[in-house]
Amino acid sequence: MDDVVIRTRNLSKEYVRDEFRVVALKNANIEIHRGEFIALMGPSGSGKSTLLHLAAAMDRPSGGDLEVMGSQLNSLSDSEIARWRNRHVGFVFQSFNLIPVLTALENVELPLKLTHLKKGERMQHAATALKLVGLDDRMGHFPRQLSGGQEQRVAIARAIVTDPDILLCDEPTGNLDARSASEVLTLLSRLNKEFGKTIVMVTHDPHAAHFATKVRYIDKGELLPEGQAPEDWKALPN
Amino acid sequence: MAIPLSYNIRNLAVRKTTTVMTALGIALTVAVLLAAFALVDGLRVAFESSGHPLQILLTRKGSDSELSSNFARTVFNELKYKQGIARSAKGEPLASLEMVTVINLVSQEFPEGSNINVRGLTPIGLEMREDMTLKQGRWFTPGRREVTIGNSVAKRFPDAQIGKKLKFGRGEWDVVGVFESPQLARNSEILSDLNQAASDFERTDVLSSALIRATDAVAHQALINDLGYDTRLNVLARSEKDYFEMQTSSGDLVRYLGTFVALIMAIGSCFAAMNTMYAAVARRSKEIGTLRILGFSRRAILASFLLESILLSLLGGLFGILLVLPLSGITTGIGSSVTFAEVAFQLHVSPQIMLKGMVFALFMGAFGGFLPAFSAARKQILVALRQV
Numbered sequence: 338m339d340d341v342v343i344r345t346r347n348l349s350k351e352y353v354r355d356e357f358r359v360v361a362l363k364n365a366n367i368e369i370h371r372g373e374f375i376a377l378m379g380p381s382g383s384g385k386s387t388l389l390h391l392a393a394a395m396d397r398p399s400g401g402d403l404e405v406m407g408s409q410l411n412s413l414s415d416s417e418i419a420r421w422r423n424r425h426v427g428f429v430f431q432s433f434n435l436i437p438v439l440t441a442l443e444n445v446e447l448p449l450k451l452t453h454l455k456k457g458e459r460m461q462h463a464a465t466a467l468k469l470v471g472l473d474d475r476m477g478h479f480p481r482q483l484s485g486g487q488e489q490r491v492a493i494a495r496a497i498v499t500d501p502d503i504l505l506c507d508e509p510t511g512n513l514d515a516r517s518a519s520e521v522l523t524l525l526s527r528l529n530k531e532f533g534k535t536i537v538m539v540t541h542d543p544h545a546a547h548f549a550t551k552v553r554y555i556d557k558g559e560l561l562p563e564g565q566a567p568e569d570w571k572a573l574p575n
Numbered sequence: 576m577a578i579p580l581s582y583n584i585r586n587l588a589v590r591k592t593t594t595v596m597t598a599l600g601i602a603l604t605v606a607v608l609l610a611a612f613a614l615v616d617g618l619r620v621a622f623e624s625s626g627h628p629l630q631i632l633l634t635r636k637g638s639d640s641e642l643s644s645n646f647a648r649t650v651f652n653e654l655k656y657k658q659g660i661a662r663s664a665k666g667e668p669l670a671s672l673e674m675v676t677v678i679n680l681v682s683q684e685f686p687e688g689s690n691i692n693v694r695g696l697t698p699i700g701l702e703m704r705e706d707m708t709l710k711q712g713r714w715f716t717p718g719r720r721e722v723t724i725g726n727s728v729a730k731r732f733p734d735a736q737i738g739k740k741l742k743f744g745r746g747e748w749d750v751v752g753v754f755e756s757p758q759l760a761r762n763s764e765i766l767s768d769l770n771q772a773a774s775d776f777e778r779t780d781v782l783s784s785a786l787i788r789a790t791d792a793v794a795h796q797a798l799i800n801d802l803g804y805d806t807r808l809n810v811l812a813r814s815e816k817d818y819f820e821m822q823t824s825s826g827d828l829v830r831y832l833g834t835f836v837a838l839i840m841a842i843g844s845c846f847a848a849m850n851t852m853y854a855a856v857a858r859r860s861k862e863i864g865t866l867r868i869l870g871f872s873r874r875a876i877l878a879s880f881l882l883e884s885i886l887l888s889l890l891g892g893l894f895g896i897l898l899v900l901p902l903s904g905i906t907t908g909i910g911s912s913v914t915f916a917e918v919a920f921q922l923h924v925s926p927q928i929m930l931k932g933m934v935f936a937l938f939m940g941a942f943g944g945f946l947p948a949f950s951a952a953r954k955q956i957l958v959a960l961r962q963v
Contacts, residue, residue, distance in 0.1 A: 395868065395956045416872050423870025434865040434960075438585035448869045450579065495869070 341404075342503055342535045343369040343392050348401035350387050361387040364401065365560040367553065371502075374529040374536040376549035379567065384558040385539045386507055392537065393426050393505050394418045406502050423451045427496030431508035433488040435480040441467060441491045442476040448499050466494040470524055486517025493524060497534070504528065506538040510545050522548040578866060578875055583883040586855065587890070593851055594887060600847040601891025601939055604840040605932045606898040611833020612931060613902055613922040615826040618909060621920035622823045625760035626816035629661070629795050630703065633785040633802065633810045640913045641675040641784040642692075648672065650808055651785050657801070659794030660787050663702055669788035671700030674773050676783075677916045678743040678765070680732040689908060691728060691735075692764045692916040693743065695772030695782070703788055707761065712737045712752030717768045720744075720775075723752040725762035727919030731908065735765070744775025760819055763908070763919045786815065825912045841939055844891070848943025852884045856951040857962070863951050864959030877952035884944020885937055892936025896929050 350362040362384040369375055377385040390396045391403055394410045403410050406425045413421060435444045445463040454462065467473055470490040480488055489509060496504055506525065510518035526548045528534045538549060546552050553560060556567040587594045633654075638644035655670035663669055674695035679688040701707070701714065711729075715721035728735045740747040748767065756762055773779045789795035795814070802812040856863070863876055903924035908917040 390957060393868065395960075416874070419867070419870050419872045422868065428868045430865070430960075432861075434861060434868075436582065436862055436865070438582060438589055439579075443579070443581070447579075447866075450577075451870045 340371040341368050342371050342373075342406060343367065343537070344402075344404045345388075345391075346402040348388070348391065348403055349399050350384075350391060350396065351399040360558050362391070362398075362555075362560075363558040365555075367560055369535065369537060371535055372529070372533050374526065374548070374550045375538070376546040376552045377537065377539045377555060378541060378543075378546055378552055379555035380541065383555045384560075385555045387558075388555065388560070389505050389507055389537060389539050392503075393428055394422055420451075423448055423499060425502045427499065427501040427504045429489070429492050429496050429504065429506040429509045431511040433480070433485070433492045433512070435488055435491055435495075437480050440477050440479055441472060441483065441494075444480070444491055445494045445498050448495060452499065462498055463494075466498040467491070469497070470494045484517065485513050486520055489513060489517070489521050490524060493521070493528075497528065497532075502535060504534050504536045506536065508539055508541075510540070510542060518542075518545065578871055578879040580882070583879060583886055586859070586883065587887060590855070593854070594890070597847050597851040597887055598891035598894055601844045601888050601936055602894030602898055604837055604844045604939065605892050605895025605936050607840055608833060608837035608935055609895060609899040609924065609928055609932045610902060610922075611830055611837065612928045613899060613924045614833070614907070614909075615823075615830045616925055616928055617907075617920045617923040618826040618918070619823045620923050621759040621918060622819040623816075625758040625819040626814070627703070627788065628814075628816055629789045629792070630815040631787050631789065631795065631798055631802070631812050632815045632818045633787065633812050634783070636809050636811045638811065640915070641673070642677065642914055642916070644783050645781045646672070646784050646810070648780050648782065650810065651782075654785070654802065654808060654810075655787070657787075657798065659789050659798045659801075661790045663699065667699060669699065669703050671697060671703050671786045672769065672782055673700055673784050673786060674769055674776070674778055674782040675914075676772070676776055677914075678741070680728070680734055680741075682732045684731065684908070689732075689917040690910065690915055691732070692914060693722070693772065694764050694766050695769035696766055697769045700769070700786065701766075703786060704756065704758075704761065706758060707754045707756040710753045710755045712750075714752055714754075715767055716751075718771060719768065720746055720748045720771060721751045722748045722765050722767045723754055724750055724765045726753055726755040727759075727762040727906065727908075728765060729753045730906065731919060741765070744772065746775070759920060760822070760918055763917060785810075822911050822913045822918070825909055825918070829909070837935075841935070844888075844939050845943040848884055848888055848940055849947060851887065852880060852944045852947035853950070855883070856880060856947045860954065860959045860962035863954055864956050867954075867956045867959065873952040876954075877948045880948035880951045881941065881944050884948065885940040888936045888940025888943070889933060891939070892933040895936065896924075896932050899932075900924055 345365050345367050348365040352359045379385045391398050392405055442463050445466050446459050449459040449462055467476055470493055472490055510521055522545055525536055529536050540546055554566045634644035635646055651672045655668045661669045676693050677690040678693055680691050681688045715723050724735050737750050739750050789798050799812045802810055902922045905922050906919055908919045911918050
């Protein structure tokens with residue numbers, strides 16, 4: 338296997354809403370390499386989240402090929418995709434999506450329930466992940482007892498606890514104040530630089546995009562060539 | 576690997592008002608069913624505890640009960656020396672000719688009155704009921720209008736008290752004592768002297784039944800066969816225990832009615848559980864999407880929500896048991912469909928009945944929870960994540 342983590346060829350996604358055909362993504366071709374931290378930018382509704390969702394196998398493409406970690410996702414069944422996702426992908430949401438009735442430690446432990454680790458090992462791994470995101474003193478706290486920034490750091494700990502190959506982040510700082518956003522972005526950057534995690538981050542925040550090693554733009558469902566930004570957007574230097 | 580149980584338990588705890596209300600609905604259903612079962616089980620305990628394993632009850636062929644049986648004194652004299660019949664310490668055959676009739680007594684529970692068995696006995700009949708002990712007063716005296724009453728009768732009927740008089744037959748009968756027997760059905764009877772009762776009811780030659788005791792189990796069966804096949808005697812011979820056990824069917828109507836009402840209520844409770852679980856699925860749509868993203872399969876989601884519904888219903892089952900437990904031990908009476916007289920017994924909530932209640936609750940939770948759990952499992956990840 339080469340070092341390409343995500344490869345798409347003419348990847349398309351169309352929806353039918355109220356009898357109207359909506360093209361969310363049109364013939365997208367991209368290769369994301371191991372260790373890259375790529376920011377997908379574009380205006381709302383441009384199709385950047387659709388690309389992320391397809392890469393996480395949360396949705397099925399309407400056409401084209403999608404290869405993630407060497408797997409053709411189109412050919413996998415629902416349960417195979419569930420296993421594959423647990424093993425290879427960590428996902429960070431804009432609204433954190435922690436389970437409110439579980440503590441920070443239990444939230445982080447959750448994906449490990451699908452591995453063969455024993456309870457003690459799972460707890461140890463979860464504690465290590467929380468320590469890595471600087472929340473080792475908040476393990477027993479429930480999400481409602483944490484700030485937004487802390488919640489997102491727990492979510493990142495949950496995303497990395499299974500040591501996935503790719504971290505997919507959908508507007509990870511969208512619900513955070515500037516200071517918390519900076520902390521989260523610094524953490525993602527650290528995970529990329531120190532631990533070699535491949536990160537794909539959807540954002541429309543230019544400040545967030547600064548933390549990425551590469552920026553790609555999507556506009557009206559089209560993935561623009563490298564270095565090209567929509568006309569009404571100021572391109573960021575790579 | 577399944578979604579942790581703590582996730583379900585804590586979700587039930589978080590929405591405690593909904594949880595408690597739904598559980599109470601299920602609890603009432605379980606309580607209705609268990610109350611019916613407790614009644615029938617109490618009746619079963621009362622009848623199954625009664626009867627001596629070696630004793631045989633003889634009635635006239637064609638009579639289901641002692642009350643409807645006419646048993647001639649001459650027949651009794653013919654059979655009481657049969658081989659296989661045990662003897663008393665004095666060498667007399669343990670064979671008792673008895674007369675059974677019913678009188679009407681008024682209680683607070685039944686102001687219109689209930690039928691109570693009056694049994695006329697000879698001293699040998701009392702001897703054959705050796706486990707009966709005097710609780711108060713004394714035994715009736717042969718040749719006098721005196722009665723000794725069963726403990727359950729004394730407890731439930733204000734007129735049946737020591738020092739008071741009961742009016743039946745040709746006159747008034749003095750209540751002179753109260754007896755108690757571990758054979759619970761016996762405690763619902765009034766005992767008197769056979770000859771005095773027979774004279775009062777003008778049944779000196781034709782009485783009701785005979786009770787005989789076999790020397791051992793082999794003789795017991797041999798006597799049943801021998802007496803039953805003897806066309807000249809024209810008697811129905813059956814084990815005394817069987818006779819009492821047969822009367823357990825008196826509770827059948829209560830059981831069928833209780834089960835029917837509980838089943839109707841169960842449909843309502845299933846819908847309540849279903850409604851609660853649909854609301855839970857709708858409220859936790861985002862969590863369902865998140866769990867799927869983390870790698871949990873549709874099957875794990877289905878199992879988790881189904882389990883939550885079952886936990887909810889088991890909580891209801893537990894409440895139901897707590898509701899019905901205070902009934903255990905309460906004494907009530909039911910008219911026997913065999914003897915046409917009241918039998919007092921205690922409601923009995925046994926561990927088996929509690930288990931039945933929990934299983935019943937479990938099924939309600941499983942039926943009520945399946946569709947919501949199925950809908951949770953079928954949710955598309957993106958749709959689930961976007962629902963608020």
